[in-house]
Amino acid sequence: MQFIIFIVALLVIFILAYIVSNGKKKIKAKPVITMVVLQLIFAFLLLNTEFGLIIIRGISSVFDHLLAFAAEGINFVFGGMANEGTSPFFMNVLLPIVFVSALIGIAQYIKLLPLIIRFLGLLLSRINGLGKLESFNGVASAVFGQSEVFISVKKQLPHIPDHRLYTMCTSAMSTVSASILGAYMTMIDPKYVVTALVLNLFGGFIIANIINPYEVTPEEDIIETFGERKQSFFEMLGEYILDGFKVAIIVGAMLIGFVALIGMVNGIFESAFGITFQVALGYVFAPLAFLVGIPASEVVQAGTIMATKLLTNEFVAMIDLGNIASSVSERTVGIISVFLVSFANFSSIGIISGAVKGLHEEKGNLVAKFGIKLLYGATLVSLLTAAITGIMLG
Template sequence: MKLVLFLAALILIFFLAYIVSNQRSEIKMKPIITMIGLQLVFAFILLNTEFGLVIVRGVSTAFDYLLSYAAEGINFVFGGMANEGTSPFFLNVLLPIVFVSVLIGIAQYLRILPFIVHYLGLLLSKVNGLGKLESFNAVASAIFGQSEVFISIKKQLPHIPEHRLYTLCTSAMSTVSASILGAYMTMIEPKYVITALVLNLFGGFIIANIINPYKVKEDEDLIEIREDKKQSFFEMLGEYIMDGFKVAIVVGAMLIGFVALIGMVNHLFEVAFGISFQVALGYVFAPFAFLVGVPASEIVQAGTIMSTKLLTNEFVAMMDLAEITSSLSDRAVGIISVFLVSFANFSSIGIISGAVKGLNEEKGNTVAKFGLKLLYGATLVSLLTATITGIMLK
């Protein structure tokens, strides 16, 4: 039964991508099949092998240390604000982003990240059927984030055609930034965060190869890494500290607004129809939850969490998941968790188009024009990742 659902989910996801494809005759099946195979291999390793367990434990332990170091700075500034036994979300989940941002800045300053991103991008381009720029951008998105990544290719933005820009934006929305991984790991199991990070990277290429297939000429595929004016080490530290703090504040502000709005809409909907808006949307997403492998008795709960992520953001959905985890099976929790690890939500359309527009107004308007199709593609990536995870979980 699990295999039947897996195949049915793949067929549905590919069909949903195919019906909106720009050039169906240009779809290349070889890289798609190759990357599905790679997703299955990586999912099996990360979820079901001792080697994968070692990797997950290693990454999780590293982030535990990072979060403990971050806590020292947070406690120095905000110590005593929290009541004993409480765990304020802003202090424990959002503010550690500041410290992780600093570490990313140091790796960037020492030219470690550009080296990794550049050559890993070149390697990925050998299997994904797309250009080196697309591969570079996907890896960079997983490190820098969906808005910051476009700074690394700002010199090329004026020359990037619309079809390639769509793929770049899909990668940015489908992945998550390294600075925020620690925050996710405080809310869901680290193994699901890492698994989703890897699977989404390939999933973005797969969906883009169906929705937006094209060929890239060699002379159109130069990779440039942004060269900033030379900063001193401490100038760089100050910049990344402030960048991390801005991210924490922005995410916090969005959560305040979205959680409050959901509360109001749920109340009004319940008064009018006797059911909350989130639960109503849960029934819409329930069939998708069933296909990706969630047990039938839990599909409405799963669908509710999935729809919440799409309408608001992954943090709101992860908080909702944490509240009902005890009532769900481990299998359902795993599948929902990997679905949540991406930036595929309505607010990201504005974030990405705004980031691009800040660098090039014309290209920013182009992104806004295909914004809904961008979210559509990124959501299919999340469903594909959930499907791959579902076949691998017991």
């Protein structure tokens, strides 16, 4: 039965992508099928094998150590501010982003990250049916995040055709930044964070191949990146540390605003209709939750969290998932966890268009124009990742 639901889920997701495709006759089946198979292989390895368990444990251990190192700096500045036995979200989840951002800056400065990103991008371009620039951007998005990634291609940005820019933005919204992975791992199981990171990378290319198919000529297929001015080591380090702190502050501010607004809307709905706004949305998203493999008895709870993530952000939804985790099955927790690991929400439209506009106003306005279609595609990527995970959890 699960296998049948999985096949139906794939068909529904692909049909939803096909409906809005701007080049239905140009869709190439081979790269789509190849990448779905790769998703299944990677999901199986990460979730169902000893080899995958070793990888997950290794990555988790690295981030555990990084979070411990980050705690030294946090405790030095903020030690004693929290009551004994409490675990403030801002200090324990968000502030470690500052330290991880500094490490990313160092890896960038010594040219390690550009080398890795170029290699993986070139490798992916051989199988995803897209250009080297799109492949490079997909990998870079998983490192730098949805706003910073466009800085790495700012030299080419004015010359990137509209259709290629859509694909690049889809990758940016479908993945998450490396600096924030440690924060996710404090809220959901690390194995789901890593699994989602890998599957979303392929998923972004799969959905883009259906919604936005095109050919890239050899003359177009060039990459001009990392052309920023030369900085001293400590100038760079200070910049990345401040960038990390800005991310922590921005996420914290968004959480304050969104959680408060949800509380207010829930209160109004409950007074008027006897049901909270989130639960009402849960019924709307319940069919999608069932499609990706959530048990029928838990689809409303799962749909509520899926809707919360779309309307607010992944952190708000992860908090809600933590609140219900003990009352639902491990299968539901796993499927919803991978669905949450992406930037696919309404606020990301403004973040991405603003980031691009800061580099090139005309291109930024274009991104804002196709913002809803961008979110639509990125949400399909999350659904695809959830469906792939569902069939692997058994």
